[in-house]
Amino acid sequence: MSERAAGAFPDTRWSAVAAARSADPAERERALAVFAASYWRPVYTYLRLRWGQPAADAEDLTQEFFARLLERDFLASYDPSRARLRTFLRVGIDRLLANQTRDSRRLKRGGGALPVPLDREDAERALAGLAAARAENAEEFFAREWTRSFLGLVVGELRKVCAGGGKDVHFRLFARYDLEDGPPGDDRRPSYADLAREVGVSPSDVTNHLAWARREFRRIALARLRELTASDEEYRLEARSLFGLTPP
Amino acid sequence: MKPLSDGAVERLRLRLEEPDLEGTRYRLVGRLGAGGMGAVYLVEDPELERRVALKLLDTPDACGDLARRLLREARVLARLEHPGIVPVHDVGTLGDGRIYYTMKYVAGVRLDRLDAGMGLAERLRLFLRIVEAVSFAHSHGILHRDLKPANVMVGHFGEVLVLDWGLAKLTGASAAAESRASPAAFPDPSRTGHGAVLGTPGYMPPEQASGASESVDVRADVYALGAILRELIVVPGTQTPPALQAIVRRATSPDPAARYGGARELGDDVERFLDGLAVSAHREHPFERARRLVARHRTAVVLILTYLAVRALLLFQARGH
Numbered sequence: 001m002s003e004r005a006a007g008a009f010p011d012t013r014w015s016a017v018a019a020a021r022s023a024d025p026a027e028r029e030r031a032l033a034v035f036a037a038s039y040w041r042p043v044y045t046y047l048r049l050r051w052g053q054p055a056a057d058a059e060d061l062t063q064e065f066f067a068r069l070l071e072r073d074f075l076a077s078y079d080p081s082r083a084r085l086r087t088f089l090r091v092g093i094d095r096l097l098a099n100q101t102r103d104s105r106r107l108k109r110g111g112g113a114l115p116v117p118l119d120r121e122d123a124e125r126a127l128a129g130l131a132a133a134r135a136e137n138a139e140e141f142f143a144r145e146w147t148r149s150f151l152g153l154v155v156g157e158l159r160k161v162c163a164g165g166g167k168d169v170h171f172r173l174f175a176r177y178d179l180e181d182g183p184p185g186d187d188r189r190p191s192y193a194d195l196a197r198e199v200g201v202s203p204s205d206v207t208n209h210l211a212w213a214r215r216e217f218r219r220i221a222l223a224r225l226r227e228l229t230a231s232d233e234e235y236r237l238e239a240r241s242l243f244g245l246t247p248p
Numbered sequence: 249m250k251p252l253s254d255g256a257v258e259r260l261r262l263r264l265e266e267p268d269l270e271g272t273r274y275r276l277v278g279r280l281g282a283g284g285m286g287a288v289y290l291v292e293d294p295e296l297e298r299r300v301a302l303k304l305l306d307t308p309d310a311c312g313d314l315a316r317r318l319l320r321e322a323r324v325l326a327r328l329e330h331p332g333i334v335p336v337h338d339v340g341t342l343g344d345g346r347i348y349y350t351m352k353y354v355a356g357v358r359l360d361r362l363d364a365g366m367g368l369a370e371r372l373r374l375f376l377r378i379v380e381a382v383s384f385a386h387s388h389g390i391l392h393r394d395l396k397p398a399n400v401m402v403g404h405f406g407e408v409l410v411l412d413w414g415l416a417k418l419t420g421a422s423a424a425a426e427s428r429a430s431p432a433a434f435p436d437p438s439r440t441g442h443g444a445v446l447g448t449p450g451y452m453p454p455e456q457a458s459g460a461s462e463s464v465d466v467r468a469d470v471y472a473l474g475a476i477l478r479e480l481i482v483v484p485g486t487q488t489p490p491a492l493q494a495i496v497r498r499a500t501s502p503d504p505a506a507r508y509g510g511a512r513e514l515g516d517d518v519e520r521f522l523d524g525l526a527v528s529a530h531r532e533h534p535f536e537r538a539r540r541l542v543a544r545h546r547t548a549v550v551l552i553l554t555y556l557a558v559r560a561l562l563l564f565q566a567r568g569h
Contacts, residue, residue, distance in 0.1 A: 041251070126251040144257075151260050152252050178263055181255045207275065214263050221264060243264035 017085060017230040020075045032070045034227060038153055040066070040118045041126070042145035043093060048127055050141055051097055059120050065096055080230040084238065090142040147242055150228075154221045155179065161216060169199055173206055174213035267304055271343050274302060274350070286318060286414075290353060300337055304348035315347045321414045322349035324390060332381025334401075334409045354409050359476070360397035364484055371480045372522055377408035379473060379515035385410075386466045386511055389420040393464065395472035396451040397479060415447065417464065451475045454502050467504040470514055474499025474507070477518070491521050494530035 019031035043065055047058040068074050069089075078088050162171035176198070177189055190198075192206040201209070222239060229235040252260070262279075267289065269276055274291040280301060281288055291302045305314050325336040339349045357363075359374075378400055382392060392399075394415040401409045447456055453471035456464050478496045481488050495517050501507045508514040517527045524544030526532060532540070542549050 148252050148257050178259050179256045181253050215268055218264055243261055
């Protein structure tokens with residue numbers, strides 16, 4: 001199991017969509033790593049919770065989906081002016097499920113496609129924390145799970161940046177204030193004064209450290225979103241619809 | 249890594265939405281709301297140790313029209329120093345290039361969320377304060393063009409502030425001053441670059457909705473004020489007086505020529521109603537007139553009736569003896 005693809009963004013700064021359409025197999029493989037990093041968990045969760053697939057079948061289908069994604073003609077049919085990439089991919093999963101038989105899936109995986117390093121056990125543990133039947137439609141469900149996966153990866157990258165820059169306190173404050181949940185039914189946040197005592201800094205340091213961490217979080221999120229969209233317009237649309245952001 | 253909880257995802261999304269105030273003198277406290285083209289945040293000014301409201305664009309603005317509108321709105325507000333118009337403090341640019349301005353933070357409720365238990369007279373007095381602010385702007389050659397209950401804040405002490413002047417139209421000397429200061433910099437904000445008319449259905453008069461922005465004058469705001477009055481006079485459990493209904497009808501006439509000639513004229517009619525006088529918009533039935541006069545001179549009428557009753561009683565007793 002590769003920790004790189006299962007729990008972190010691959011280190012890249014180009015558009016994964018453009019790379020996935022490249023004639024160069026190595027470029028396409030790198031693109032797959034980027035897609036897999038942010039999409040494998042929502043794809044797997046979608047198959048398990050929305051389509052009710054058993055764990056083993058969901059894993060097979062996830063692998064099959066990413067194998068198809070690597071084929072040049074799959075993304076060649078994607079037109080950014082007609083749909084968002086996320087929607088295009090979600091519809092792709094639906095079609096895959098509707099058309100494929102179990103045997104053909106196995107045949108496909110055995111046919112030499114590159115397997116995606118997904119962590120099924122980890123994904124299954126995560127499923128336990130999600131409601132089995134969600135009221136929202138497939139598009140909303142997939143968007144929400146993708147947002148969860150994407151933001152989780154951004155948090156992971158922020159943690160690395162903080163650790164590498166001697167800013168562990170910054171990340172700790174960010175995690176305490178923005179990531180950790182309070183007791184059930186109580187969404188109040190800890191006060192800056194309490195956090196200052198807990199971490200051993202002044203309240204104004206809490207304000208400044210949190211501002212820095214949030215700024216860095218925003219920067220990473222935008223940079224990574226840019227890689228996962230096919231056009232400048234889609235990037236701006238996604239930034240706005242998912243996060244209310246207006247990219248500079 | 250453990251997946252983020254629903255609560256954490258929501259908090260992170262909110263964090264991403266928040267403006268980065270690095271490089272400004274302000275610190276973010278929270279989001280107050282959104283309206284039209286902008287979002288409004290509560291921020292702290294540590295130098296003056298006070299909280300102010302910060303408005304900035306939150307919609308994509310590829311051609312820069314919205315940024316110009318926001319700046320124009322700030323400049324319009326800066327010209328209008330009146331207790332009923334929110335004062336602007338400062339204009340600036342965020343690190344991401346978005347223009348913002350700060351203004352007085354008003355703690356209170358929007359007019360459309362007013363306490364349903366408020367009586368008619370109190371509602372009408374609030375309305376008159378809105379009229380005063382709008383009338384003041386008109387006297388400076390400025391039309392609001394997007395008056396509605398959501399754009400009026402009512403403070404805890406009954407003070408009224410008219411907000412959101414993003415669609416304001418400048419006329420006469422104000423328009424000349426604007427074009428001298430920035431020729432061609434400020435397109436008519438009532439139309440988008442695609443020609444769509446901006447404003448709020450239900451509060452926008454027909455001449456504004458049709459896109460004839462050149463012919464729109466103070467009577468467009470009179471129409472919107474009439475629409476606001478129509479909602480304000482609906483007091484649960486009471487019947488709306490015909491005179492007030494007539495005032496609303498006249499203010500919201502589809503024909504601008506049939507409306508009041510200005511906000512002040514509309515306000516005068518409402519004041520006459522409050523004083524128990526006949527209003528210009530309504531021809532009274534004799535019975536209605538008598539009832540109004542009785543209501544207006546209630547004390548005198550009661551005294552006279554009491555006097556007559558006592559006299560009648562004394563007369564009756566004298567005859568009995």
